[in-house]
Amino acid sequence: MPPKPAEKFLLLFLKSELVEEVLGDLDEKFYRTIEKKSERRAKLNYWYQVFNYLRPFAFKFFKSNSIIPTMISHNFKISYRILLKNKLFSAINIGGLAMGMIVTILIGLWINDELSFNTYHKNYDQIVQVLRKNTELDGSISVNSSLVGQVGVFMKETYPAVFDQVGMTFFRSRAQLLSVGKQSFDKIGYFFQPDGPEMLSLEMMSGDIHGIDDRSSILLSQSLAKTFFGDNNPIGEVVNLNLQTDLKVAGVYKDIPNNSEFANATFMASMDLIYNEQNPYAWDNYNIRVYATLKDGVDLNEASNLIKNIMTPHRDSEDGPMELFLLPMKDWHLNAEFEDGIQVTSKRMLFVRLYATIGVFVLLLAFINFMNLNTARFQNRGKEVGIRKTVGSLRSQLITQFLAESTLYALASFILSIVIVWLILPWFNGISDKTLGIPWSNFTFWLTGILFTLLSAILAGSYPALFLSSFKPLNALSGTLKQGIASVRLRQGLVIFQFTISILLMIGTITVFNQIQHAKSRPVGYNQEDLITVRGRSDEFYEKYDVLRAELKRTGMVEEMAAANYPLMNTLGNNGGFSLRETGERIAFSFNTIFVSPEYGATTQWELIEGRDFSRDRDEVANVIISESAVKRMGLSNPIGSVLQSKWEFKGRKEFTVIGVVKDMIKGSPYEEPYPLMVFPTTWAMSFLFIRLNPEMGYVEALQKIQETFEATLPGHPFNYEFVDNEYSTKFRSEEKIGSLATFFSFLAILISCLGLFGLSAFVVEQRTKEIGIRKVLGASVPTLWKLLSKDFTVLVIISSALAIPAASFFLNIWLESYEYRIEITWWMYALAAASGFFIALLTVSYHSIRASIGNPIEALRSE
């Protein structure tokens, strides 16, 4: 007897009309095999034959070989025709979903870029930066990356088994003047120890990665080499540094991509140029950044512990303790913020999360839209379902039809969104300061995209597919079909959700812009207009200060000129260790200490509140001017005449008398509390020059004259100037970036929500066409009808506002708390956002309701 299980299995899938003949054939084969071979072989063969019937033609579920592709192509053909029939709704549907996808793709690319920061460097897993943790006298703990140069030297010499390479560079990478022949440019670059380039795994286009082992050599980035030498071979050419040192080009490396800590490195030169046998690294000058690579198998924490106390023997016992530790490269970009010495979630990381949330929400909005519009649209297709069922359509066929439709829409959206992303990426890169591109050849990208598309198709199509296909044909045809109250409630809920998100984003945008505006209009304590700054490079520049000043003033284009040892744009020069002579009390905070020429006040036009300004005609060596916040924090009621004692000597003195108080100058971040300022007068040479232009003269003429005079006085010194107000405005860039991105996202969110509302209102109006006709015939006026039709939606928007406002105040307060100088969120911001949300929604809905209200009632009644 043939094996029963095999027979059962066969019957499981075999088409019923084939059963008789197949079983017969297999039996014959079975008995024939027993005759020829053995029963065991026959049974085995039976199984083999059964498995060989696993072919499409014999399967129950297939009517025939070719019906499946036909059905599918039929489904898509119908879908395509329906898409064309309702052009407006198709456009809203596809456009809305595409917008959501655009936002998600952009945010996805952005986040991917952030997360892959620094991965360009091959030693990504091994590179660490040395940081220090200081415990101040008042108990506060600060973390800083500026270190003394000896730390690096010590690490390399003492722990060769732990650190493979040690690279040191300056703490602040200032632009350096590079010149070849007559061309000269201010370029940011790094002075590195010989290990640097290899540690960063620079990709050499030509020359030697060890080039800067020789201190008279320089490595150029590909783009800088091109700027200087065009297509000629740059190797061996000479580049002059800061008008002083000639360096030989030893190599050219591929530009470091934007998402690297070292992206701005246009050149690398040897640190030995500055620190060498004559001028060794110090134990007390915190102006160096120290990087290292760990040897394979070295544990980060162990290495961190090894170097923890390097600084202890070299510090005053009076100063608080200092510990060193290592920060791995993967943490540099997104995890490098510390509070009280403990790693905390950084602002950047918060942004990554924020954008991820926005992306998810905007996509959700688009999904909801897609679903809402689809279900509304399918509602009008009850008749179609009825007819299809009457002529014999199976429920599964209807489901396939509806799913095919939503798949077609979703695919169209995906394609559209890719095209648009491709078109707007340059613009997006501009506002987000990135160099993103569509990863055309990235498999994961496409897979995710397609999966998302199919998911949205299924989500959006499933409701109509399952719900509509369940209709009884008679109900569907006789028009007694009504969607339950549940589905109406669901749709209203979705609209509320959409508008809540939109209003939330709107409030956010308004707040961000207000905060930026608030900081921008903050008084800076001096006059930025008509003020330019020039950085001196050569010794000659310092020597000729007086001549230059006299010459420039003589042109009539310059009101005043001054010099300082630090620019107006940062708070470099930090010194603590001061005390008040009267009380002998040590001042717990440190000052921003700068040295200026006596004309500094007249040039910057700072605002003197008390006392007097410096004067060139007096002996001012022992005098200082301090800022308002310094006075406040020291608690002085009568600051003029107070004497400050210093632990260290400043220009040979330790005691200084306060002769003036000025308004706080905002030199650091415009969002922070002002840093107490202490200004020392000097007539020594200093490298930052400030020139106040005569406001009565035109810029162009003035600058031209100044340049002529400058070049005549200092031949060979480039006149590279910067307007102070321009420089200052760069401080707002990162916030402005956030602002533009927030605007972009909320704009899209609102647009998506409005599209949804637009579509929904159209359907509601369409469904009530007859009602409107009858009402009109009975004498309803246009405003009454408009009110009737718009009321439902506007109620939803009001509910949304009520939900959005508390959520917004919660999130925005968290954001604002990260700024010391900030706005308060006021009621009008909420009101403005809610009102605009309401207005936009009303406008959207009104289009259809007004159109229906003013239409001819006869046509309304005659419809269908």
Add this chain to the structure above:
Amino acid sequence: MKESKLGDFEETILLLVGILGEDAYAFKIAEEFESQTKRPVSIGAVHSTLSRIEDKGFLTSAMGAASAERGGRRKRIYTITAAGQRALEISRELKMNLWNQFPAFADGKLNFGIG
């Protein structure tokens, strides 16, 4: 959209149907195929091909007689249609034509160029 060409395996099966005449049902055809070509084949493969050829219109089928060794079940007997006949002829003509153009065969004897 109906396919009207004959594949190699299909052509062989079609010929076997012609050879077996009244006895042309899946099991017999499979057996005949194995004995003629010395190649193993499953009944399912033959059956699937038969139904495909039938779709192309080269075969018709009808349920035939039952027999005891089949457990009293009937068998499906396949018959070549006129179109099937024609398809076989075209295929043969095409091949003959090609063979005739083959220089080694053109004069009716093998010539491997040895001289």
